[in-house]
Amino acid sequence: MKKNILKKIRAIVGDAHLTTAREDLMCYSYDSTGMEYMPTAVAFPGSAVEISSIMELANKELFPVIPRGAGTGMTGGSLPIQGGLVLVMSRLNRILEVDVENQVAVVEPGVITGQFQAAVKKEALFYPPDPASRDFCTMGGNVAECSGGPSAVKYGVTRDYVLGLEVVLPDGRLMHTGVRTAKGVVGYDLTRLFIGSEGTLGIITKIVVRLLALPTHKKTYLVLTDSLRQAAMLVSEILKRGILPNTLEYMDQTALHVVREYLSLELPQSTRALLLVEVDGDENSTEEQGKKFLGMLADRRTYPGILEVRQAHNEKEVDDLWKARRSISPATYKLRPHKISEDVVVPKTKIPQLVDFTEKLSRELGIIILTFGHAGDGNIHVNIMVDKDNQEEYQKGQTAKRLLFEHVMSLSGTLSGEHGIGITKAPYLSLELDETSLALMQSIKSVFDPNNILNPGKIFSTKSH
Ligand code: MLT
Numbered sequence: 001m002k003k004n005i006l007k008k009i010r011a012i013v014g015d016a017h018l019t020t021a022r023e024d025l026m027c028y029s030y031d032s033t034g035m036e037y038m039p040t041a042v043a044f045p046g047s048a049v050e051i052s053s054i055m056e057l058a059n060k061e062l063f064p065v066i067p068r069g070a071g072t073g074m075t076g077g078s079l080p081i082q083g084g085l086v087l088v089m090s091r092l093n094r095i096l097e098v099d100v101e102n103q104v105a106v107v108e109p110g111v112i113t114g115q116f117q118a119a120v121k122k123e124a125l126f127y128p129p130d131p132a133s134r135d136f137c138t139m140g141g142n143v144a145e146c147s148g149g150p151s152a153v154k155y156g157v158t159r160d161y162v163l164g165l166e167v168v169l170p171d172g173r174l175m176h177t178g179v180r181t182a183k184g185v186v187g188y189d190l191t192r193l194f195i196g197s198e199g200t201l202g203i204i205t206k207i208v209v210r211l212l213a214l215p216t217h218k219k220t221y222l223v224l225t226d227s228l229r230q231a232a233m234l235v236s237e238i239l240k241r242g243i244l245p246n247t248l249e250y251m252d253q254t255a256l257h258v259v260r261e262y263l264s265l266e267l268p269q270s271t272r273a274l275l276l277v278e279v280d281g282d283e284n285s286t287e288e289q290g291k292k293f294l295g296m297l298a299d300r301r302t303y304p305g306i307l308e309v310r311q312a313h314n315e316k317e318v319d320d321l322w323k324a325r326r327s328i329s330p331a332t333y334k335l336r337p338h339k340i341s342e343d344v345v346v347p348k349t350k351i352p353q354l355v356d357f358t359e360k361l362s363r364e365l366g367i368i369i370l371t372f373g374h375a376g377d378g379n380i381h382v383n384i385m386v387d388k389d390n391q392e393e394y395q396k397g398q399t400a401k402r403l404l405f406e407h408v409m410s411l412s413g414t415l416s417g418e419h420g421i422g423i424t425k426a427p428y429l430s431l432e433l434d435e436t437s438l439a440l441m442q443s444i445k446s447v448f449d450p451n452n453i454l455n456p457g458k459i460f461s462t463k464s465h
């Protein structure tokens with residue numbers, strides 16, 4: 001990037017908010033994939049107007065701009081793979097409005113999701129999307145990736161809460177999409193087009209979200225089973241009975257092992273899987289759902305693989321369980337230094353087939369593959385653990401990934417439920433999308449960004465990373 005361009009960016013954001021120092025650039029060169037790509041410069045814009053001026057300049061001078069939230073992405077979406085200017089949204093971190101009466105809030109993209117949830121909770125309101133990284137990921141990143149989390153089984157994902165957006169387009173134009181009302185069908189749904197577009201179509205500068213009334217009660221249960229298959233089979237059984245938990249998560253034996261220190265529980269020796277089930281609502285509905293759930297599992301002859309069903313009795317037990325659940329992903333690095341982290345989704349009834357397949361893959365290839373995650377919506381995290389410096393093991397990991405994707409497709413599933421495509425899944429897109437869809441999507445990208453300056457090389461690249 002030429003010196004005079006950097007000078008112009010500096011003039012837009014102010015001297016203190018642009019850096020080219022190597023040690024600063026390094027901090028913005030990686031995300032949760034562990035991959036590293038150095039940006040040329042990093043800017044911390046303070047307003048949508050500044051972002052608009054930067055994009056106008058980038059579109060004229062043709063340098064890549066990569067928007068970044070907290071860098072918790074799992075597919076390389078915020079990595080500057082072609083260098084260029086990384087735009088960090090951390091200064092745009094205000095909750096602009098919480099309209100309690102209309103149950104709507106307006107936030108800037110750098111607001112931390114967990115902090116936003118805590119802020120609206122004070123008003124007895126509820127923003128459900130809860131990625132495992134909610135204590136450090138940002139609302140803007142969540143919109144860009146359409147993040148989900150454990151509560152998606154009952155409450156849906158980010159997409160289900162965003163009513164409207166303010167966006168800076170790649171040529172610098174500032175636009176507004178959507179509504180702040182409960183309904184709205186005027187024109188094409190551009191809000192949804194931006195959600196999950198992984199920072200390739202525009203830079204989100206404001207988000208209008210709808211909120212719910214805060215559930216007042218919850219009950220948390222654990223089901224321990226002696227087989228992974230039994231736990232997987234229970235998932236669709238529970239939902240079939242009309243029980244709609246706000247969490248229906250599962251952990252296999254390896255996932256349980258890596259977070260063992262957080263669990264203040266004794267587990268039977270033969271435990272092979274754990275289901276974490278939580279029901280919420282008002283006092284009556286929580287009581288009723290809890291009874292229904294325990295009633296269903298009471299007859300052990302129907303579910304012979306169940307070792308125990310327990311209820312968490314106090315806040316500490318509940319907190320420990322959640323800490324354990326949210327820590328699985330980072331804790332897996334105890335096993336191997338790198339991982340190929342997947343978030344495939346299959347129809348709920350096919351989860352047993354999927355976990356049988358991953359267990360077989362792990363045995364046959366001789367590598368560690370663990371599974372855990374959002375079983376209630378069929379969204380299973382398959383973590384393939386490898387050491388990248390061990391070429392043979394890394395290749396086996398890549399083989400496992402391809403075979404997994406092909407199997408998921410054969411089960412009528414999808415490659416990604418919440419982490420997006422980024423660079424890590426880009427070469428596999430054609431397994432799921434037909435040629436016409438792919439071409440249409442690429443044309444949409446060209447309409448928004450004809451010079452391909454905004455987050456280039458993401459989603460549609462065939463290059464392996
Ligand atoms: C999770 O649910 O824990 C996250 O999506 C992280 C992961 O997939 O590893």
Ligand code: ZN
Pocket residue numbers: 132148149373374381418
């Ligand atoms: Zn997840």
